[in-house]
Amino acid sequence: MTIEYEWRGDFDNSALNALHADGFGHPVAQTDWRERLQRHSLGWVCAWEGGSLIGFVNVAWDGGVHAFLLDTVVAEHRKRSGVGGALVATAAREARAAQCEWLHVDFEEHLRSIYFDACGFRETTAGLIAL
Template identity: 80%
Template sequence: MAIKYVWRGDLDNTSLNALHADGFGHPVARTDWRARLERHSLGWVCAWEDGSLIGFVNVAWDGGAHAFILDTVVAQHRRAKGIGAGLVAIAADEARAAKCAWLHVDFEDHLRPFYFDACGFKATTAGLIAL
């Protein structure tokens, strides 16, 4: 089964809410992803397999040099097959094509091997204020 990656792919809120719940282990929400993506994102990448959304990453940005990876998620039954790294690679290519100079990501410590080894991010000093 071939996986199809689509930049700024058409998706519906129901499919993305279901994938997000599966991937992050929470109840299915009713988030209006389409409105959120159109308002705040440079773009997003969808991974499709046999008509099902199995992966997603959002690329938010500041309208200039900085893009930010958010909500990287792969369906639990399709993990550890390179799909997440494929999503991030396309996100990086598209951010570069949009003339962004930096692609940022923050993540929980257990995801270090994914972002540093599989995706090629480098460690940097950053700060955070919990709001």
């Protein structure tokens, strides 16, 4: 089946909450993704297969030249099939089209090869404070 990638795709909150639960292995939440994305995001990418939401990435931004990947998730049954890389590639293309100059991401160590090898990010120095 063909996978379609859609910038600022129309999605149902319950479908995105279910995808997050599946992809991250936690109970289904009741997050109002539409409200959150409208307030804080440059855009987002939805991956669709046969009418089902199988992937998602949020592209937050500073209103200027910096965009940030958040909430990258792929359905468990489609992991390791290139969906994540295609989500990130679409996000990068659209952020570039919006005149962003930098795309930032942070991730857990086990995702290192995905972001550096498959997606083309380069290592930088960054800092983090756990609040």
